[in-house]
Amino acid sequence: MSEKKYSLELPEVARNPHDTYRKLRDNAPVTELSGRSSLGAVTLSRHEDVMRAFQTPEVFSSDPGAVDIGNTRPLVPLQIDPPHHRKHRKALDPLFAPQQMAKHEPRVRELIRELIDNVADEGHCNFHHEIAEPMPSTIFLELLGLPVSRVEEFLALKDGIVRPPARSMEERREMVNATGQEIYAVLEEVVDARMAERQDDFLSTILDAEVEGQPLSRDDVVDIGYLFFIAGLDTVSASLECMVAFLAQNPGHRQQLVDDPSVIPHAIEELLRYESPVASAARITAVDTEVNGCPISAGTRIHVLIGSANTDERTWDNPDEVNFGRESKKHIAFGAGVHRCLGSHLARMELRVALEEWHARVPDYRLAEGIEPRFSQGIRQIDNLELVW
Numbered sequence: 001m002s003e004k005k006y007s008l009e010l011p012e013v014a015r016n017p018h019d020t021y022r023k024l025r026d027n028a029p030v031t032e033l034s035g036r037s038s039l040g041a042v043t044l045s046r047h048e049d050v051m052r053a054f055q056t057p058e059v060f061s062s063d064p065g066a067v068d069i070g071n072t073r074p075l076v077p078l079q080i081d082p083p084h085h086r087k088h089r090k091a092l093d094p095l096f097a098p099q100q101m102a103k104h105e106p107r108v109r110e111l112i113r114e115l116i117d118n119v120a121d122e123g124h125c126n127f128h129h130e131i132a133e134p135m136p137s138t139i140f141l142e143l144l145g146l147p148v149s150r151v152e153e154f155l156a157l158k159d160g161i162v163r164p165p166a167r168s169m170e171e172r173r174e175m176v177n178a179t180g181q182e183i184y185a186v187l188e189e190v191v192d193a194r195m196a197e198r199q200d201d202f203l204s205t206i207l208d209a210e211v212e213g214q215p216l217s218r219d220d221v222v223d224i225g226y227l228f229f230i231a232g233l234d235t236v237s238a239s240l241e242c243m244v245a246f247l248a249q250n251p252g253h254r255q256q257l258v259d260d261p262s263v264i265p266h267a268i269e270e271l272l273r274y275e276s277p278v279a280s281a282a283r284i285t286a287v288d289t290e291v292n293g294c295p296i297s298a299g300t301r302i303h304v305l306i307g308s309a310n311t312d313e314r315t316w317d318n319p320d321e322v323n324f325g326r327e328s329k330k331h332i333a334f335g336a337g338v339h340r341c342l343g344s345h346l347a348r349m350e351l352r353v354a355l356e357e358w359h360a361r362v363p364d365y366r367l368a369e370g371i372e373p374r375f376s377q378g379i380r381q382i383d384n385l386e387l388v389w
């Protein structure tokens with residue numbers, strides 16, 4: 001394995017990781033990154049190797065040992081390997097099917113219009129705080145059945161897991177473990193309330209779901225809720241921010257969406273590929289293995305670099321060109337294999353409605369003077385996305 005020469009931590013690399021991705025693929029396709037972004041793991045960056053990690057769970061397991069995110073039981077279904085994984089997906093897939101998600105589109109449109117109304121006449125806004133964070137988190141809390149009035153508390157808990165302000169791996173582990181206990185307490189309180197009295201929400205539906213003829217236990221429902229809490233509160237916001245930051249800096253691309261909104265679904269797929277807002281996934285080797293001639297022993301944490309796979313020139317023509325007419329849509333921004341994202345239909349609908357409504361009201365915008373977008377690691381949120389128009 002090559003020495004620790006590369007890092008994704010510097011702000012300019014987090015903002016534009018493509019050069020570093022290319023250097024990794026060419027010079028160090030199996031390596032440990034330097035700094036905190038290493039997560040103490042071996043990083044895989046070539047498309048072929050990333051796909052192998054996603055598609056051979058018997059070698060690259062999703063066991064909870066793969067990553068520290070504060071949970072004391074496996075998250076369902078993310079940290080369950082086949083064959084047990086399948087029965088959980090069978091129970092959950094219908095809840096997130098495209099027809100189900102379409103029913104929520106009017107509410108998403110109503111909410112995004114309200115949020116845009118608050119800023120449209122101002123001529124400026126912080127897109128993260130005023131649009132991208134409130135929209136998906138309000139929708140998700142409503143769907144799941146968690147009180148929207150506590151959104152700030154929930155967002156702080158989610159941030160405590162996804163991007164804790166830690167200076168070392170040890171400090172990170174302590175912080176996420178403490179936050180994890182708070183998340184369990186919130187979820188247990190709501191699940192107990194729904195066990196006593198069902199409402200029209202996902203938690204109630206999940207409580208009534210059956211896996212192989214058996215109802216799910218209270219712990220199962222809490223463990224599903226914990227994963228939803230992390231996956232549902234962060235990913236769509238970060239994706240919308242990555243897309244709008246790109247469009248704010250590329251007026252030619254933005255104009256295509258304004259001139260013809262039917263381009264928006266294509267733009268979403270291409271920007272999911274190019275920006276890869278969820279930049280990586282975690283695995284742990286279940287057995288001794290080898291990647292690109294490099295031996296990896298059982299029990300090694302693996303950092304699967306989705307963003308690099310999505311821009312690998314071994315797989316994509318002109319990968320660094322953003323082309324809304326691109327033919328191949330086989331990006332892996334939602335992962336691949338059995339754990340491919342459960343929420344992709346919800347995410348795509350929210351992103352489309354948000355981009356349609358935003359460009360109808362605010363067609364011509366740019367980054368505020370002097371702003372250098374600050375991307376966080378892992379899930380690429382941009383908290384200083386200051387726009388003017």
Ligand code: HEM
Pocket residue numbers: 077078079089227228231232235236239277278281282306332333334335336338339340341342343344346347348
């Ligand atoms: C654009 C937004 C989103 C992106 C880019 C994204 C990305 C991903 C990725 C890369 C994975 C695979 C992780 C792995 O293999 O380790 C995943 C899994 C998952 N995502 Fe998403 N996600 C998004 C939105 C959502 C939303 C809104 C939900 C809401 C519930 C969600 C729920 C899940 C779940 C439950 C899994 C685990 C599936 C399984 O293990 O079978 N995601 N997502």
